Structure formats: structure tokens, C-alpha cells
Amino acid sequence: MNITQESAFRTCSVTGLRVHLPAQKLIITNAVAAVVFLLIGGILALLIALTRWEVVQLLPADLYYRFLSVHGTVMLVFWIVFFEVAGLYFGGTVLLNARLLRPGLGWFAFVLMLAGAVMSTLVTFAGGADIMFTAYVPLKAHPLFYLGVILFAVGALLAVGLFLATVIVAKKEKRYTGSVPLVTYGLIAAAIIAVFTLVSGAIVFVPAFLWSLGIISSFDPGAYRVLFWAFGHPAQQINLSAMVAVWYALATLTTGAKPVNEKLSRFAFLLYILFINLGSVHHLMVDPALSQANRIFNTSYFFYLAVLGSLIHAYSIPAGVEVAQRAKGYAKGLFQWLVKAPWKEPGFAALAVSFVIFGFIGGTSGVIQGMQVNMIAHNTLRIPGHFHATVVGGTTLAFMGLAYYLIPLMTRRQLVGKAWASAQPYIYGVGVTMLSLGMLWSGILGVPRRTYDIAASSAGVAAPAYAGSDVTLAIMGVGAVIAVIGGAIFVGIAVLTLLTGKKMK
Amino acid sequence: MKGEKDNKFHAPGTLVLAFIFLGFFIALYFINWVMLSGTWAVR
Amino acid sequence: MSSLASPEKVWWKPLCRDERLWVAVALAWSLFMFFGMLGWGAIGNQHLPVETYRVNIGEFRQLTNDFNQKYTVGTQNGVPVVRPPEGGDVYLLASAWKWSSILELKEGVAYRIHLSSADFQHGFSLQPTNLNFQILPEYDYVVTLTPDKAGEYQVVCNEFCGPGHNLMVGKIIVTE
Ligand code: HEM
Numbered sequence: 124m125n126i127t128q129e130s131a132f133r134t135c136s137v138t139g140l141r142v143h144l145p146a147q148k149l150i151i152t153n154a155v156a157a158v159v160f161l162l163i164g165g166i167l168a169l170l171i172a173l174t175r176w177e178v179v180q181l182l183p184a185d186l187y188y189r190f191l192s193v194h195g196t197v198m199l200v201f202w203i204v205f206f207e208v209a210g211l212y213f214g215g216t217v218l219l220n221a222r223l224l225r226p227g228l229g230w231f232a233f234v235l236m237l238a239g240a241v242m243s244t245l246v247t248f249a250g251g252a253d254i255m256f257t258a259y260v261p262l263k264a265h266p267l268f269y270l271g272v273i274l275f276a277v278g279a280l281l282a283v284g285l286f287l288a289t290v291i292v293a294k295k296e297k298r299y300t301g302s303v304p305l306v307t308y309g310l311i312a313a314a315i316i317a318v319f320t321l322v323s324g325a326i327v328f329v330p331a332f333l334w335s336l337g338i339i340s341s342f343d344p345g346a347y348r349v350l351f352w353a354f355g356h357p358a359q360q361i362n363l364s365a366m367v368a369v370w371y372a373l374a375t376l377t378t379g380a381k382p383v384n385e386k387l388s389r390f391a392f393l394l395y396i397l398f399i400n401l402g403s404v405h406h407l408m409v410d411p412a413l414s415q416a417n418r419i420f421n422t423s424y425f426f427y428l429a430v431l432g433s434l435i436h437a438y439s440i441p442a443g444v445e446v447a448q449r450a451k452g453y454a455k456g457l458f459q460w461l462v463k464a465p466w467k468e469p470g471f472a473a474l475a476v477s478f479v480i481f482g483f484i485g486g487t488s489g490v491i492q493g494m495q496v497n498m499i500a501h502n503t504l505r506i507p508g509h510f511h512a513t514v515v516g517g518t519t520l521a522f523m524g525l526a527y528y529l530i531p532l533m534t535r536r537q538l539v540g541k542a543w544a545s546a547q548p549y550i551y552g553v554g555v556t557m558l559s560l561g562m563l564w565s566g567i568l569g570v571p572r573r574t575y576d577i578a579a580s581s582a583g584v585a586a587p588a589y590a591g592s593d594v595t596l597a598i599m600g601v602g603a604v605i606a607v608i609g610g611a612i613f614v615g616i617a618v619l620t621l622l623t624g625k626k627m628k
Numbered sequence: 629m630k631g632e633k634d635n636k637f638h639a640p641g642t643l644v645l646a647f648i649f650l651g652f653f654i655a656l657y658f659i660n661w662v663m664l665s666g667t668w669a670v671r
Numbered sequence: 672m673s674s675l676a677s678p679e680k681v682w683w684k685p686l687c688r689d690e691r692l693w694v695a696v697a698l699a700w701s702l703f704m705f706f707g708m709l710g711w712g713a714i715g716n717q718h719l720p721v722e723t724y725r726v727n728i729g730e731f732r733q734l735t736n737d738f739n740q741k742y743t744v745g746t747q748n749g750v751p752v753v754r755p756p757e758g759g760d761v762y763l764l765a766s767a768w769k770w771s772s773i774l775e776l777k778e779g780v781a782y783r784i785h786l787s788s789a790d791f792q793h794g795f796s797l798q799p800t801n802l803n804f805q806i807l808p809e810y811d812y813v814v815t816l817t818p819d820k821a822g823e824y825q826v827v828c829n830e831f832c833g834p835g836h837n838l839m840v841g842k843i844i845v846t847e
């Protein structure tokens with residue numbers, strides 16, 4: 124079958140979008156892989172959170188460190204990136220009315236990613252990489268751990284390349300006229316950042332792999348940290364850019380919002396591409412060996428112009444919703460548009476909750492903790508407190524919201540349990556908010572991250588008291604339970620829809 | 629030139645929300661610097 | 672037109688009044704934060720430490736041993752308690768999973784504390800005052816600290832450094 128043929132397309136009866144069938148299969152498959160990893164990571168999340176909650180201390184020390192290592196990789200890399208690949212294929216084909224250029228390459232990329240992900244997950248579960256996802260040298264993992272990450276990164280790089288090629292060919296084939304949609308534009312920004320990220324990943328993990336095999340005799344720990352964070356943080360900027368694109372999409376899907384100003388929104392994405400990766404240096408604020416100028420200039424993302432990009436989106440997205448709502452007649456006073464917003468629509472709930480958690484907790488704490496303030500935050504629980512608000516409350520929740528539309532659209536099945544889906548973003552949001560605030564607050568009290576038991580010590584020196592941490596860690600623990608319940612509801616809806624959802628015409 | 633080409637829209641509520649957010653951000657910013665200044669001198 | 676469809680042909684439009692206001696204020700805040708970071712260097716008392724030397728592990732261990740031998744004033748549970756001269760250089764070696772000494776410092780005096788590791792990466796986390804630095808093997812990171820109040824402080828390792836990581840707690844005693 125010639126995949127360019129019209130027969131390879133179907134037209135969605137609800138949205139009128141034209142869907143390229145080979146792309147559809149890849150989108151579903153990548154999304155399913157994503158959800159499976161989310162499920163694994165979520166179960167581990169509960170176990171490690173209930174271990175950090177000092178009075179519960181569920182796991183023994185070795186399992187805590189092992190599961191923490193798996194949780195970090197599986198969530199931050201596998202769940203997020205598999206879903207992003209699904210999102211890229213969607214934005215590059217369905218939104219552009221286009222075909223996926225080389226589905227075969229897409230499957231090859233998927234197999235590489237899956238093989239890599241399974242390999243490094245199994246190795247870590249088997250105890251071959253109890254060294255956290257950062258794998259700071261000279262802590263050493265089993266070679267297959269590094270190899271797994273490399274395979275995954277190569278696969279992801281191929282997927283990103285396929286997306287970019289698809290967009291370029293769609294333009295050539297005149298599948299759409301004028302500029303790409305804003306959401307696709309945001310995804311292109313994410314893809315460009317992804318290229319930088321994944322290449323950096325190769326630059327750090329390939330020598331680490333060789334070092335673990337004994338082919339290279341040493342790996343400078345300072346150099347490793349620079350290279351690792353040229354991969355580790357830009358990976359979060361992919362998430363940021365993709366999440367903002369998803370926010371725009373959800374605003375349109377649930378309220379009919381249009382971008383109030385295409386120019387300004389696109390300019391904001393451009394600021395991301397240009398400057399945001401500089402910020403990775405905030406991981407090295409209290410490392411040896413960097414100059415003062417380097418630290419201050421880079422951590423500021425070039426005079427905070429990347430933050431300006433985020434502040435622009437923070438205005439443009441609600442403004443689009445407000446304009447759309449006012450046009451529907453909800454024009455009374457300052458906030459009737461907001462009060463009358465579709466709060467029961469899962470996508471809107473996810474958008475609103477994700478937007479607020481990301482902005483108020485994740486974004487602010489991230490920017491501020493990247494300054495000299497880092498000296499009172501580095502490696503305390505403040506750090507996971509910050510990024511659970513960005514990448515969990517923000518990105519993950521936004522992706523869940525999109526999935527409530529993507530899954531029915533792609534599988535032609537009705538969403539199972541719409542009422543559950545409407546409540547899910549709030550449950551998850553409350554959980555993640557408590558989780559994050561509990562962690563942030565514990566960190567302010569000095570409680571370290573990645574530490575099994577803060578009351579233990581050896582050599583007869585008493586551990587610090589961390590006065591008040593019993594309360595803050597309890598907030599974290601209760602929040603974790605609620606968040607995991609919210610996550611389980613999402614996984615349940617996704618799986619049931621896929622397997623038992625009523626077929627749509 | 630202004631006029632019909634100008635990108636006019638009416639979203640006063642959003643502007644208020646945006647400034648509330650900025651105020652929150654600024655408050656957190658200064659609280660954190662005050663926290664930092666309470667610790668030992670470092671160089 | 673929506674965020675999911677191609678925009679109309681010409682989307683290059685000037686900003687409206689509200690947008691101009693918001694972008695101007697947001698830009699001002701961004702620049703303020705940047706100069707705030709520079710400014711803290713001039714007005715604040717907490718500077719990001721930058722002084723660093725390359726060192727090999729044996730060399731630093733030697734420096735630490737010499738330092739301990741010269742200034743040890745006692746032991747607690749087998750760990751030497753070391754009282755360095757006021758304002759002098761201090762050598763603290765982190766290794767899995769212990770600190771090379773318990774330090775006795777004087778309030779209000781600046782000490783140059785050399786941090787390095789004999790094996791993995793470690794973290795120097797001074798509690799309860801809460802100051803945190805990264806420690807790498809083969810790097811001598813000099814952090815100049817001035818204790819501001821007498822009392823007992825803990826030095827917690829807050830970089831994961833293997834299974835005994837959470838047991839790695841040391842001490843600094845600050846005297847008047
Ligand atoms: C129900 C949701 C979740 C809960 C309750 C949860 C809980 C936790 C806890 C308790 C820690 C350990 C902190 C420490 O001891 O240092 C942690 C670490 C982490 N989590 Fe989550 N998490 C959740 C979801 C996620 C998601 C969705 C992601 C990524 C997209 C994520 C990424 C991470 C990462 C990267 C770490 C750091 C691992 C490390 O320090 O090496 N988490 N999480």
C-alpha cells in the first residue's frame with residue numbers, strides 16, 4: 124500500500140480532522156507505552172513517598188534507593204518522552220492534515236526506545252544501577268543501564284527527526300496553507316530543544332558506558348556534571364515547551380479560545396529556543412570550578428528572557444480563554460468568564476490546575492532557587508518539591524488532560540468514566556500541591572533529598588532535628604497518597620477506554 | 629499604524645490575574661533572599 | 672482560526688495596550704532579577720564560592736591528615752575534634768560514609784574550608800543554618816565560612832553516595 128494514498132487517511136466524524144492511519148497506530152502505541160511507564164513509576168512513587176514520610180518508613184534502605192532510581196528514570200524520561208513522541212506525531216500529521224513521512228522509521232524508533240527503556244528499567248530493578256537517574260560518576264552502574272539509556276535516546280532522536288521531516292514535507296506537499304498552527308509551532312520548539320538535549324545525552328552517556336566497561340579508565344566528575352545537565356535540564360525544557368503547546372491546545376478544545384496574538388505567543392516560544400537551555404547551569408551553582416560570571420549569566424537564561432517567554436504565555440493563554448468566554452456572553456464584571464468556565468470538562472480542569480500549579484509553585488520556585496538562593500536549597504527536598512510542581516503538577520497533568528481527547532480521537536472509542544475524568548485533575552492537583560509544598564517546606568527546614576532516614580547517623584553524632592519536619596513530611600506523604608490515587612484514576616480511564624470503550628463511528 | 633490592523637481584544641480579568649501572579653512571584657523572591665541573608669556569611 | 676489550525680495569512684500584528692503593558696512589566700521584572708543576582712554579589716554576605724583547585728585524592732588526603740595531626744584537640748567516638756587557628760585553612764575530606772573530622776570554629780571568624788572527596792560525590796549540608804555545597808573528588812573547593820552564632824551544627828551529606836549515605840553526619844562546634 125502506498126502510504127501517501129488517500130486510502131491511508133480517515134476523516135474524524137467529530138472533529139473533521141483527517142487522520143493518517145499509520146500515524147494513528149504509532150500515536151496509540153507510543154501513548155500506551157507512556158501510560159505503562161507512568162503506572163510503574165506511580166506505584167514506586169507511593170512506596171518511596173511513604174518511606175520518606177519518616178513515621179511510616181515503609182521500605183528498607185536498599186529498596187528505597189533502588190526504587191527511587193527507577194522512579195526518576197521511568198517517570199522523567201520514559202513516561203514523558205513516550206508521550207511527547209505521541210504528541211509530536213499528532214501535531215505533525217493530524218493538525219497539519221499531513222501524512223507521517225516514514226512510518227517504518229517511526230516503528231524502528233519505537234522499538235529502540237522500548238528496548239532501551241525496558242533494559243535500563245530491568246537492570247535497575249535487578250540492583251544494577253542503585254545510583255539514581257543522574258548516575259553521577261564515579262558511582263558506577265552495570266553497562267546495560269547506560270546502554271539502555273543510549274538506545275532510548277537514539278530512538279527518541281530518530282522520532283524527533285521524523286517529526287521535523289514530516290512537518291517540512293507537509294509544507295512542501297501543501298498539506299496546509301500559511302503558517303503551522305500555534306500548537307505545532309510550540310511542538311517544533313520542543314523538538315528543536317530535544318535535538319540539543321538528546322545529542323548532549325549521547326555525549327555524556329556514551330563515555331559513561333565505555334567507562335563502565337573499563338574501556339575508558341576515568342571520567343572527570345566535574346565534566347560529567349556539566350555534560351549530564353546539558354542533557355538533564357534541557358530535557359525539562361522540552362517538557363515545558365510541549366506543555367505550553369498542550370495548554371494552548373486544551374484552551375482551544377475546551378473553550379474555543381484562539382491565541383490572542385500569534386506574533387507574541389510565537390515570539391515567546393522563540394525565546395525558549397534561544398535562551399532556555401542556558402539555565403541548566405543552575406544545577407552547578409554550588410559546584411566547584413565555574414566562574415562567577417558563568418554562573419550568574421547562564422543561570423539567568425540570558426537576562427531572564429526565557430522567563431519573559433513564560434510570563435508572556437502566562438498572560439496569553441488565559442487572555443484567549445477570557446476573550447472566547449466573553450464572546451459567549453459571559454461578559455459581566457472582571458471574572459464572570461472565569462466563573463462560567465467549563466470547570467467540569469476534564470480538559471479544562473486539567474488546563475487550569477496544571478497552569479496554576481506550574482506557575483505559582485513550580486515556575487517561581489525554580490527561578491528563585493536557581494539564584495544565590497541555591498545555597499540554601501541545593502540537594503534539599505526543596506529541589507524535588509520544585510520539580511514535582513513543574514513536571515508532575517504541570518506537564519504530567521497537562522498531558523493527562525490532552526489524553527482525554529487524544530485517546531478517543533485516535534482509538535475511536537468513547538471515553539470511559541467521563542465523571543471520573545472530570546474529577547481526576549482536581550484530585551491529582553490537590554495531591555501534587557500537597558506533595559510539592561510538603562517537600563518544599565521540608566527542604567526549607569534543611570531536610571535532604573535522596574536520603575533514606577533523616578534521623579539516623581553513625582559515629583555517635585546526632586542527626587539534625589529539622590524542627591517541624593514531622594508535619595511537613597506528613598503533608599508530603601498524605602499528598603503523595605492523594606496524587607497516586609489521582610494518577611491511578613487516569614491510568615484506569617485510559618486503559619478501560621482502550622480496551623472496553625464504546626466504538627464510535 | 630494603528631487602526632483596524634491593531635490587535636484589539638478585551639481581557640481585563642486576565643490582566644488582573646497576571647498582576648496577582650507577579651505580585652506573588654515578587655513576594656516569594658524577596659522572602660527567599662531574606663532567608664538566604666539569615667545564614668552564615670559565605671564567599 | 673484556533674491554536675490547532677493554521678492562523679490567517681497575516682498574523683504579524685502590533686500588540687494591544689494591555690499586552691504592551693504586561694510585556695513591559697514582565698521585561699522589567701526579568702531584568703530586575705538579573706541585576707538582583709549581580710547586586711547580591713555587591714551588597715549581600717552570601718557569595719557563591721568559586722575558588723577551586725585541581726587536586727589528586729592522595730594529595731588531599733595528605734593535606735587533611737597533616738591538618739588533623741597539627742590541630743587535633745580530642746576525639747569523639749573515634750573522630751578527631753580539630754581546632755584550626757583562627758581564620759586559617761581547614762581541610763575536610765568526605766568519604767563513604769564519614770567526615771574526616773569534627774571542627775571547632777570560633778564565632779565571627781572567617782575560615783577557608785577546603786572540601787574534597789576521597790571517592791564519590793558528596794554533599795556538604797550545614798544544619799540547622801542550612802548551607803549546601805557540592806563536593807567532588809579531585810577538586811579542592813574552597814568555601815569561606817563565617818560562623819555567626821555559637822552552638823553545635825551538623826554536617827549532613829546530601830548527595831547520594833551509596834547505601835550508607837544517610838548515615839553520613841558530621842559536626843561543627845562553634846565557640847564564642
Ligand atoms: C503520584 C505522583 C508522584 C509522587 C507521589 C512522587 C513522589 C516522589 C518522591 C517521594 C520522591 C523522592 C524524593 C527524595 O526522597 O529525594 C520523588 C523523586 C522524583 N520524582 Fe516523583 N513522584 C510522583 C510523580 C512523578 C512524576 C510524574 C515524575 C516525572 C514526570 C517524577 C519525577 C521524579 C524525579 C525525577 C525524582 C528524583 C529522583 C532522584 O532524586 O533521583 N515524579 N518522587
Ligand SMILES: [Cu+2]
Pocket residue numbers: 765766767768792793794828829830831832836839
Ligand atoms: Cu556522602
Ligand SMILES: [Cu+2]
Pocket residue numbers: 793794828829830831832833836837839
Ligand atoms: Cu551522601
